[in-house]
Amino acid sequence: MVYNENAMTKISTRKVLSIQSHVVHGYVGNKAATFPLQYQGWDVDALNTVQFSNHPGYGHFTGFQYDAGHLCEILEQGLTKSLEVPYDAVLMGYLPDVESLRKIGEAVSGLCEKDPHLRWVLDPVLGDNGKLYVSAENVEAYKQILRNNKVHLVTPNQFEMETLTGVTIKDLESLKLSIERFQILYPKVDKIVVTSLELKDNYICACCDRGKIQYALVPRINAHFSGTGDLFSALLLNTLVPPTGQTPPTLAEALSIVLSLVDLILQRTLEYSLSKNDTLPVTINDLKLIQCRDLLIGKHQKEEPDTQIRLINLN
Amino acid sequence: MRLLATQSHVVHGYVGNKAATFPLQCLGWDVDCCNSVQFSNHTGYGLDKVKGDATTDLQLGSILQGIVQNFSHDYDALLSGYLPHAESIKQMGFYYAAYKRQEPDALWLLDPVMGDESKLYVSESVVPEYKRLIFGQDVGIDIITPNQFELEVLHGSPVTTLAELKNVLQEMHRFIPIIVVSSLDARLFNDPSHIFVAASQVGKSPVILRVPLIDSYFTGIGDIFSALLIDRIYNHRNELDLVSCVNNTLNVVQEVLKVTRDFSPRGVTMGSTRMKESELKIIECRDLYEGPGEKQELQFTYKTLY
Secondary structure: OOOOOOOHHHOOOEEEEEEEEEEOOOOOOHHHHHHHHHHOOEEEEEEEEEEEOOOHHHOOOOEEEOOHHHHHHHHHHHHHHHHOOOOOEEEEOOOOOHHHHHHHHHHHHHHHHHOOOOEEEEOOOOEEOOEEOOOHHHHHHHHHHHHHOOOOEEOOEHHHHHHHHOOOOOOHHHHHHHHHHHHHHOOOOOEEEEEEEEEOOEEEEEEEEOOEEEEEEOOOOOEEEOOHHHHHHHHHHHHHOOOOOOOOOOHHHHHHHHHHHHHHHHHHHHHHHOOOOOOOOEEEOOOOOHHHHHHHOOOOOOOOHHHOOOOEEOO | OEEEEEEEEEOOOOOHHHHHHHHHHHOOOEEEEEEEEEEOOOHHHOHHHOOEEEOOHHHHHHHHHHHHHHOOOOOOEEEEOOOOOHHHHHHHHHHHHHHHHHOOOOEEEEOOOOEEOOEEOOOOOHHHHHHHHHOOOOOOOOEEOOOHHHHHHHHOOOOOOHHHHHHHHHHHOOOOOEEEEEEEOHHHOOOOOEEEEEEEEOOOOOEEEEEEOOOOOOOOHHHHHHHHHHHHHHHOHHHOOHHHHHHHHHHHHHHHHHHHHHHOOOOOOOOOOOHHHHOOOOOOOHHHOOOOHHHOOOOOEEEEOO
C-alpha cells in the first residue's frame, strides 16, 4: 500500500448488521451506534426499524414505523439470500412492532445457525425506570429469543433485567440472584451486562461471563442523556469483537474500557451542551458524538491507570 | 456545523446518504439524514436484486415538516440527492425553501439526479419538478451539480461545443449562482482518458478541470462528490474560490477511487455478483476526507472559457 501510513487503508473492516431505529435529527438507535462503529473501522449495514424526525424526548416528533414485511424482505431476500454478506456481528436494538421482532428474531437465529462465528448482540429494549414502553407480547417475544438462541451478549437495564427474570433488584444480593436466575432461564446466552442499576445511591453496572459475576461503580453525571444505552452496546460490541488477529478482552476488561469511554463522551457532551444559566440536573437531548471522534479512537490524553473504572467480584 | 441531507438509504453499501454521511461526519458535520428510500443495496446489483421500499410522499413530507418545525434555525447547509418521484421532489423543495426563507444564510446544494449518458433513470414527471425548483422565484438554491445529460435536460438543449456550454451556464446563472457540472461528455474534448468537470460561478468565466479516468464500475461517486463539495464551499463561503474548492474535492474523490480500485476485483460490470466487492471504501478512507488542505496545487485545472 502506498497510502498515508496512518490511514485506515490497510485495516480490514469488520461487518455488522445493526437493526435499530433511525432519527433524522440527533443520536439514538442506529444514529447513536453507526458513526462510532464506522469510525472504529466497521462497515455498518443499518436496517432502520422506524424513521422519525427526532426522538420522543423532544415532546413533538413526526415519522413512521417500517412494517415486518419490509424489514424481512430486505433482511431475508436481500442481505441474506442475494448478497450473502459475511457479517461478524448482528446488533439488535429498538424493535417496537412485535411481528417484526418475532420474524427478525427468527431470521437472525437462522443466520447464527449457518455461521457459528456470528456474534449476536441483543439489547432487549422494553422500558426503563419501572415503566414498560412496549406491549406484554414484546416481553414474551424477547424471552423466547433469549431462551432459544446462542446470543453472544445481552445488555438489559435494571428494569429490563427485572422484567426478564421476575426478580426485583434492590441491592447487590438481589442483583446476584437476578443474574443467577437469568442463567437458569436463558442458559444459551453467553454474556450478560446489566446497565443503569441504581442501588442505594450508587450507580452500578454489572456483568456475568462463564458464571463469574462482577460489577463496577459508574461515575455519576448530574444529567440525563438520550441514546447512552445505544452508544454503550455499540462500543461494547466494538471492544468484544476486535479486528481479525487480535485477541478479544475478557468481558470485565471490555466493560471497564467502555464505561471509561462513555464517561468521557458524556462529560464532553455536558460541557458542550450547557449554557450559562443552566442548573443541574439537566436533560441533554443529543450526544455530541461527532465532536467526540478523537475519543472514539483513543486520540485523547490517556487516563492515569488508577482513575480507570475497576471491576469488583460479586461471587 | 449541521447539515440536513435528503436522499436514498441503502442498508448495504455506499450510495446516497450512506456515501455522503460518514465523510461529512469525519469533517465535523452533524448530518441529519432524511431517507427517501430504504433499499437493501443500490441498483447496480441488478434491479431484481433491490429489495425494500421508497418512503411515501406523505411520510417524507411529514418528516420534513417535523424537522423544519422543531429545528427551524439549526442548519448551516441543506443537501438533496436522489428522490424517487416528482411528488417527493416537491415535498423536499417545499420544506427546504421554507427553511431558506427563515435562514437565508444556509447553503443549499441540489443534485438533480435524473440520469446519465442520454438515459433518464427516473420517471419523466421528475423533470418539470426539478425545473420548477431551479428556475423558480424565491426558491433559494445556491448550488446545483448536474452531469452533462442532466444539464441538457434542465436547459432543454444539447451541448455539443464549449461555446454552447458557456452559453447554457450563463443563462442558468440567472437563477443559480453556482453550477458544477460533475462530468462533461468526453467527446467535447476528444479525450476518453480523462473526466472533465466544469466549475462556474455567476459573473465569472467558467473553468474546466480534468482528472485521469479510473475505469471501473463504481456507484455513489456523485453522492460523495456533492457532499465534499458543499463542505468546501461552506468553509470558504466568505472568500469563495470555486475552482480551488472543486479541485480539492476532486482530489479526495480521486484518492477514494484509487483505494476502492485497489481493493476491488477487475472487470465488475452492472448486475455482476461481485458488485459487493466494488462498493466505495468509505470506511477505509476515513483519514482522507480532509484533503490536501490550503497548500494544494490546482493540478486539475485545464482551461478557462473566456
